[in-house]
Amino acid sequence: KEIAKLPKETLALWEKYGGDETDDKEAFQKSFIRHVTTTLARSIYNIDNFSAYQATAHSVRDRLIKRWNETQQTHTEADSKRVYYLSLEFLLGRSLDNALLNLGLKDNCGEGVKELGFAMEDVLDQEVDAALGNGGLGRLAACYMDSLATLDYPAWGYGLRYTYGIFQQRLKDGYQVEFPDYWLNFDNPWELPRLDVVVDVKFYGSVNRYTDEKGRKRYAWEGIDTVQSVAYDVPIPGYGTKNCINIRLWSSKPKRQFDLSRFNEGQYEQAVQEQMQAENITAVLYPNDNHMVGKELRLKQQYFWVAASLFDIVRRFKKSQRPWSHFPDQVAIQLNDTHPSLAIVELQRILVDLEGVDWDDAWEIVTRTFAFTNHTILPEAMERWPVPMVQYLLPRHMQIIFDINLFFLQKVEKAFPDNRDLLARLSIIEESTPQFVRMAHLAVVGSHRVNGVAELHSELIKKTIFKDFIQYYGNDSKFENKTNGITPRRWLHQANPKLSELITDTLGNKNWLKNLDLLKGLKSYVDNKDFRKRWVAAKHSNKVRLTEYIKKTTGIIVNSNALFDVQVKRIHEYKRQFMNILGVIHRYNTLKKMTSEERADVVHRVVIFGGKAAPGYYIAKLVIKLINSVAEVVNNDNSIEDSLKVAFIPDYNVSVAEIIIPASDISQHISTAGTEASGTSNMKFVLNGGLILGTVDGANIEIHEEIGDDNIFMFGNLAHQVDDLRHAHRYRNVPMDPSLQAVINDIESGQFGDSRIFAPLINTLTLGQDYYLISDDFQSYLDAQKLVDEAYKDKEGWITKSILCSANMGKFSSDRAIQEYAERIWNIEPVPVVTKKHI
Ligand code: F58
Numbered sequence: 001k002e003i004a005k006l007p008k009e010t011l012a013l014w015e016k017y018g019g020d021e022t023d024d025k026e027a028f029q030k031s032f033i034r035h036v037t038t039t040l041a042r043s044i045y046n047i048d049n050f051s052a053y054q055a056t057a058h059s060v061r062d063r064l065i066k067r068w069n070e071t072q073q074t075h076t077e078a079d080s081k082r083v084y085y086l087s088l089e090f091l092l093g094r095s096l097d098n099a100l101l102n103l104g105l106k107d108n109c110g111e112g113v114k115e116l117g118f119a120m121e122d123v124l125d126q127e128v129d130a131a132l133g134n135g136g137l138g139r140l141a142a143c144y145m146d147s148l149a150t151l152d153y154p155a156w157g158y159g160l161r162y163t164y165g166i167f168q169q170r171l172k173d174g175y176q177v178e179f180p181d182y183w184l185n186f187d188n189p190w191e192l193p194r195l196d197v198v199v200d201v202k203f204y205g206s207v208n209r210y211t212d213e214k215g216r217k218r219y220a221w222e223g224i225d226t227v228q229s230v231a232y233d234v235p236i237p238g239y240g241t242k243n244c245i246n247i248r249l250w251s252s253k254p255k256r257q258f259d260l261s262r263f264n265e266g267q268y269e270q271a272v273q274e275q276m277q278a279e280n281i282t283a284v285l286y287p288n289d290n291h292m293v294g295k296e297l298r299l300k301q302q303y304f305w306v307a308a309s310l311f312d313i314v315r316r317f318k319k320s321q322r323p324w325s326h327f328p329d330q331v332a333i334q335l336n337d338t339h340p341s342l343a344i345v346e347l348q349r350i351l352v353d354l355e356g357v358d359w360d361d362a363w364e365i366v367t368r369t370f371a372f373t374n375h376t377i378l379p380e381a382m383e384r385w386p387v388p389m390v391q392y393l394l395p396r397h398m399q400i401i402f403d404i405n406l407f408f409l410q411k412v413e414k415a416f417p418d419n420r421d422l423l424a425r426l427s428i429i430e431e432s433t434p435q436f437v438r439m440a441h442l443a444v445v446g447s448h449r450v451n452g453v454a455e456l457h458s459e460l461i462k463k464t465i466f467k468d469f470i471q472y473y474g475n476d477s478k479f480e481n482k483t484n485g486i487t488p489r490r491w492l493h494q495a496n497p498k499l500s501e502l503i504t505d506t507l508g509n510k511n512w513l514k515n516l517d518l519l520k521g522l523k524s525y526v527d528n529k530d531f532r533k534r535w536v537a538a539k540h541s542n543k544v545r546l547t548e549y550i551k552k553t554t555g556i557i558v559n560s561n562a563l564f565d566v567q568v569k570r571i572h573e574y575k576r577q578f579m580n581i582l583g584v585i586h587r588y589n590t591l592k593k594m595t596s597e598e599r600a601d602v603v604h605r606v607v608i609f610g611g612k613a614a615p616g617y618y619i620a621k622l623v624i625k626l627i628n629s630v631a632e633v634v635n636n637d638n639s640i641e642d643s644l645k646v647a648f649i650p651d652y653n654v655s656v657a658e659i660i661i662p663a664s665d666i667s668q669h670i671s672t673a674g675t676e677a678s679g680t681s682n683m684k685f686v687l688n689g690g691l692i693l694g695t696v697d698g699a700n701i702e703i704h705e706e707i708g709d710d711n712i713f714m715f716g717n718l719a720h721q722v723d724d725l726r727h728a729h730r731y732r733n734v735p736m737d738p739s740l741q742a743v744i745n746d747i748e749s750g751q752f753g754d755s756r757i758f759a760p761l762i763n764t765l766t767l768g769q770d771y772y773l774i775s776d777d778f779q780s781y782l783d784a785q786k787l788v789d790e791a792y793k794d795k796e797g798w799i800t801k802s803i804l805c806s807a808n809m810g811k812f813s814s815d816r817a818i819q820e821y822a823e824r825i826w827n828i829e830p831v832p833v834v835t836k837k838h839i
Pocket of ligand 1: 134135136137138140288289290291292375376381453484676677678679680698
């Protein structure tokens with residue numbers, strides 16, 4: 001409407017000069033040179049790989065922004081229901097290669113860069129990861145954004161723009177040391193600062209009660225500490241579509257700059273104190289994976305993020321001037337774990353306190369809006385906040401939580417009169433001293449759907465942490481499963497170009513990138529000689545690439561013809577890297593006892609580890625030390641003639657994963673049954689033709705169902721046996737598994753250095769009741785490893801398995817997962833982007 005009012009001459013200028021960011025090679029080269037000279041203030045004489053990266057990134061960014069604008073315009077005009085994905089973590093990794101692929105610029109930019117004197121590979125390698133996440137949960141959010149964009153959904157992500165991402169890991173004397181990840185050191189071309197989009201977020205203060213003009217009792221929160229939230233937008237382009245969605249990351253900034261009067265009085269530190277406290281809020285990502293930290297700053301982060309995001313969502317909704325009752329028809333909000341649960345309370349506060357909606361109507365709107373994904377049943381990961389802390393920081397929210405709880409428990413009491421135990425178990429408030437707010441309970445009560453992330457996990461949450469909710473809500477009402485997925489664009493096409501090319505050549509087109517079920521078409525080539533040859537060649541070249549990377553990062557030289565056995569993920573007791581390294585010791589000492597002739601028949605192995613331990617997680621850090629101590633001994637023992645090598649690759653992150661995963665022959669996903677909610681790297685490995693050695697846990701089970709018995713090595717006790725086994729460790733004298741005892745003896749004998757260092761680790765098995773049941777699974781683990789060795793000797797058989805693995809992985813595309821969420825939980829429809837003229 002506004003445009004129509006402009007004079008013709010103005011429109012003509014836009015028509016003439018706008019939109020010259022076309023996708024051809026020449027236009028790209030022109031952009032590149034313009035960015036070198038203007039954005040970077042450099043010239044042909046002083047442009048290195050890094051500047052070439054920056055110039056390329058800025059040229060791609062221009063094109064991204066164009067699509068981003070078109071998408072936002074289309075969505076605003078369509079005014080259809082949107083989904084908002086609230087996640088404290090988005091583990092995006094690098095963006096350039098992905099943007100080139102998704103925008104269809106790869107060939108033209110590749111050639112363009114080459115003619116300008118650079119190799120695209122080197123250029124891509126300059127980018128630092130956006131590592132705003134810990135592990136699976138954060139990476140899942142990134143895969144889901146890719147699929148939302150690709151499937152044309154009108155979606156937004158909301159998160160925090162941490163100044164420091166997950167720490168960088170280095171090794172010193174075999175120990176992990178942490179270094180800050182100051183990823184914004186150079187400018188970040190993948191964000192659009194929206195310095196005009198600012199939300200004031202308040203903390204602390206008090207609540208006033210008053211009577212409004214209708215005679216209703218109302219409450220008003222007077223926060224006393226105001227921090228500004230500034231938006232930084234990260235465009236996420238879909239693959240093969242114009243849709244380019246947005247992740248809005250909030251950065252904290254002081255409302256007032258420093259206190260000049262104090263400054264003038266000479267109190268310099270006090271003068272800038274407020275400013276520093278405000279900036280602290282989004283300074284750093286908490287580096288814990290599957291562990292709750294009860295720090296006030298973390299709670300502040302959560303509210304800061306939730307308040308800014310809801311303000312933004314509500315502002316957008318209000319533009320349409322619809323009545324509040326339509327809110328859930330326009331807005332779906334997905335809570336990625338309990339971290340954003342305060343959003344439930346904040347929306348209720350906005351509706352009741354600020355907009356004057358009656359409590360019950362507001363609550364109906366709230367519960368129809370939110371849905372909640374649970375990612376863990378580990379007790380130490382459950383979020384609980386002390387009531388006094390919440391009360392102090394967010395006094396009005398605490399009142400609302402008490403009211404939500406009261407009304408909820410009144411309903412429970414009606415349905416189950418006099419069942420006080422049930423009330424206590426269901427309560428959002430844990431009646432301890434001090435009291436705690438159970439965030440998972442708040443999330444369940446405030447959402448219309450609750451989902452687990454794999455079938456087993458979704459069943460387990462109904463039997464454990466949410467058992468009592470099932471008694472109240474009934475079995476099929478709120479609770480659902482949505483098995484996780486991964487994006488095949490990044491995790492096959494980008495990470496494994498050779499295999500991707502083979503698949504495209506074989507299937508005749510790239511449609512499989514948008515419909516992963518089409519990989520099934522590979523099955524008819526499983527006996528095709530030429531196809532098999534190329535399949536093996538792709539794997540081998542990935543192994544060579546990894547071999548070089550291992551040499552570069554660790555100095556360890558490994559043979560790319562050996563079996564590559566990989567375990568890369570966060571280091572955690574429940575993931576049992578400890579069991580893996582104990583198995584390595586067993587293998588090593590078995591090899592040592594063999595004669596040279598016996599050893600000649602043995603499959604050579606390279607055992608590869610990678611992963612970060614939370615900085616305060618002592619036992620996990622000891623596991624890293626043990627791995628490195630074992631590696632030191634094994635790798636330098638000539639008597640075993642290269643039959644075994646061990647490498648711990650430092651600083652595992654998304655980009656490193658892209659190198660490691662395509663190179664694996666077997667990967668280990670060996671969590672204690674019932675502890676790994678899903679796992680997603682398991683999917684990535686199998687999609688890339690790597691086999692799995694795994695426990696009957698998380699998504700391993702569904703992968704097994706899809707790829708069949710012949711193509712996976714499963715072992716260990718089952719989830720339903722775990723309680724009994726733990727009980728036995730606690731109350732009965734369970735004799736130690738003899739093979740494990742032998743390994744413990746080896747460590748204690750000092751074979752891998754001063755054994756006193758490892759005593760606390762060994763104690764978890766012997767004195768600590770072996771909570772993760774390593775001793776119970778050890779023998780079947782060794783047996784499964786034997787089967788792996790045998791199977792690998794049959795080269796042709798292994799190739800067949802590898803092909804069938806990939807071919808059957810269609811289910812695990814994040815596109816499938818997102819489609820299920822869209823249909824069953826969010827009730828949203830795709831909105832294809834209409835290409836606009838630049839005006
Ligand atoms: C992971 N959780 C699960 N949490 O462990 C994994 O099984 C699952 O596949 C994945 O989510 C995706 O569903 C996870 O990564 C965290 O890192 C949290 C970070 C914030 C603090 C609490 C743990």
